[in-house]
Amino acid sequence: MRFLAPSFFVLWVLLGCGGSGRGDPDGDADADADADADGDDCVDRDGDGAGQGAGCEADDCDDTDPETTDECGDDCGEHPQRRGCPCADGAVTPCYHGPEGTGNVGTCRAGLQRCEGGVLGECDDQILPAQEVCDELDDDCDGEVDDDGVLSECGTCGACEQHCAGPEDGCEDFLEEEESGGVAETAEGYLVLDGTASNLHVMWPSSSGTGQVLRVDTQTYEILGAYWTGPDHGEGGWLGGDSPSRTAVDDYGSVVIANRAFGAQASITKVASSDELCVDSNGNGAIDTSHGWDELLDFSAHDDWEDECILWHTTVGDMNDAVARAVAIHTVVGLDAVAVDMGWVGMYTEGRFLQFDETTGELTGVEAPTPGCQPYGGALDRDGWLWMTCLSTIVGRFDTASPEDSYESFSVPGMGSAYRVIVDENN
Numbered sequence: 001m002r003f004l005a006p007s008f009f010v011l012w013v014l015l016g017c018g019g020s021g022r023g024d025p026d027g028d029a030d031a032d033a034d035a036d037a038d039g040d041d042c043v044d045r046d047g048d049g050a051g052q053g054a055g056c057e058a059d060d061c062d063d064t065d066p067e068t069t070d071e072c073g074d075d076c077g078e079h080p081q082r083r084g085c086p087c088a089d090g091a092v093t094p095c096y097h098g099p100e101g102t103g104n105v106g107t108c109r110a111g112l113q114r115c116e117g118g119v120l121g122e123c124d125d126q127i128l129p130a131q132e133v134c135d136e137l138d139d140d141c142d143g144e145v146d147d148d149g150v151l152s153e154c155g156t157c158g159a160c161e162q163h164c165a166g167p168e169d170g171c172e173d174f175l176e177e178e179e180s181g182g183v184a185e186t187a188e189g190y191l192v193l194d195g196t197a198s199n200l201h202v203m204w205p206s207s208s209g210t211g212q213v214l215r216v217d218t219q220t221y222e223i224l225g226a227y228w229t230g231p232d233h234g235e236g237g238w239l240g241g242d243s244p245s246r247t248a249v250d251d252y253g254s255v256v257i258a259n260r261a262f263g264a265q266a267s268i269t270k271v272a273s274s275d276e277l278c279v280d281s282n283g284n285g286a287i288d289t290s291h292g293w294d295e296l297l298d299f300s301a302h303d304d305w306e307d308e309c310i311l312w313h314t315t316v317g318d319m320n321d322a323v324a325r326a327v328a329i330h331t332v333v334g335l336d337a338v339a340v341d342m343g344w345v346g347m348y349t350e351g352r353f354l355q356f357d358e359t360t361g362e363l364t365g366v367e368a369p370t371p372g373c374q375p376y377g378g379a380l381d382r383d384g385w386l387w388m389t390c391l392s393t394i395v396g397r398f399d400t401a402s403p404e405d406s407y408e409s410f411s412v413p414g415m416g417s418a419y420r421v422i423v424d425e426n427n
Contacts, residue, residue, distance in 0.1 A: 045063045047130075081123070108128060132146065133150055201219045204255040211233035212228060213271060215271070225292070226292065228305070230261070244258065258327040260324060263321050269313045277311075314362065319349070323347065324347060327346070353398070374391065376391040394409045394410060
């Protein structure tokens, strides 16, 4: 985990390369060639069989490159990104050593390679293809999620389960310790929603000037985490950087933030409300995330961030200075009775709302034009109408079921200038 601080030092160690690494030419107590006494196991990050430890087939001079074992510094004309090859001292360049066609596919991503003393080091922070597992991710970066036979016969992760509907269908007794929140059992043995609600005690204040959003416990007032909302953090002025402002919270307490990004690329970002909802994207068996106001993990590009509680980040708008402001989330039930969460982000300069999938962050291609209104604030009612303010003497709304042609507007009494909007239980 990395933490931001006023200053930091980076200790860069260049490992020596050369030799096949087989056997034990150094004559010490360990069984491998690198004199590191690292036991019988093999630490092999790039999966080429070579690494550190007696269990490896060979020592590896670059354990981030599966095509390199003892070739560091060799054939640099054909392999210019190979560790040990000459470079401009101090330069930092993108790098990726995975198979062609896998970069930025699925979980795979490029890393950074630093030039120290005129030679290239390892490719730090890249993610290479891994064995496909059933996790709703494309781990082997072939463009297919959960392929290679990892799904059950039912098309799900885990064993197939037979579902039943009540005691007449031969269902087993429902154990009290297995009950979920909001579920109750009737006297006849059926499960029903009991109408109760849960309070997650989470609040999400955003900081436009610094480009952050904070996760706050509303009972203890403790700041549980701090997150960059995009790669352009700002320098204190509310007009600079990503300039996050409007937020919307889903049923799990997770937040979607709209980054206005005046004069630059607007975007939206989702942050999980708890570590249980975060994704171990680097596969290290832990959730790398912030746990305090001063623990900000790096967010360096629109497709490159370190905090694994940032679930997705999507650029929006067809132009710089599109200014993403209003944002709202609602649940849509499809013809197959499956409920999905959809979101809408208002593009202030472009005069329209864009629909996105709240789970993945992907834009659906559906949009709602708002002629005469530059969306400033937004809220959804129970009938699926999205109401908006326009920072003017009118408010508008459109039906999310037919967004292309349902927009209508109303004058604000008293010539007021509408700023924000909320919707009550009567719509």
